[in-house]
Amino acid sequence: MSQHHLVIGAGPVGRHVAALLADRGEHVTIGTRSGRDTGLPGVRHVALDASDADALTRAATDTAVLYNCANPGDYTQWERTWPPLAAALLTAAERTGAVYAITGNLYPYGPVDGPMHAGLPDAATDHKGVLRARLWADALAAHRAGRLRAVEVRGSDYVGPGTGENGHVTRVLPAALRGKAVTMIGRTDLPHSFTDVLDVARTIVAAAADATAHGRTWIVPSNPPRSQRQALTEVLAAAGRPPVPVRRLPVPAVRAVGLVSPMMREVAEMGYQWTAPYVVDDDETRCHFGIEPTPWDEVCRRTADGVDA
Structure with a gap:
């Protein structure tokens, strides 16, 4: 028997989650502030302020799974936007009994000396990593107290259709597809994991449905690491385009720009990912x-096809 699923956020992960569930015959609603229709067949859309716990609870009534696929894009606003949003999601999951499935990231681990795995402690010291770690810690505490069922999946830097400015490869891809030189942050020759947004969706849907998976985090399956330059070149090749010159913007230069740009200051905090x-x-x-x-x-093909050059 089909169940109802409420997906908060219509970014690339939210859309992929909704599409996967709808294809399986589930009843799916996407909640966003605008309520804009994504065009996904069989998916209902509602205008919803997900930071309003009462409104979110009403929307989540009789829902099997509440998916947190929200992604406030402006780093400078995270401290303002994430806490009330996360608190409302926790409240709605507790009130309705829905499984709470969270789209996380690798920020809580902070700088690492080796491969990241789910058994690593959340040891970030930058404010975005600390914030994301705290949001998961709150959900895990509620899970352990028996107030709700929670699970989080964590992917690396996104590739895939719709990623746009949220991905270090897709951020420069439109220009590269036009044959222009591009600039990428930090070292462009180091191994780096890239995660397809479709695989994030596949993993979070599987984790939400598996009671034995709840109460912990999971790393999204990702392809073997590639350097930034290699990943971009291979996406271009999938589109039948030649490589382009890749300039590098050293992290100290990003920090210097951050003296006058709040957004670049936030990006510079994550510079350890690229050094x-x-x-x-x-x-x-x-x-x-x-x-x-x-x-x-x-x-690579899906990533190239999903960009309007």
């Missing part, structure tokens, strides 16, 4: 769920 290898160990997730990442050639 050393930044890779994931997803073996446990693959083994538990039987999920393999989308083949890299297909990821």
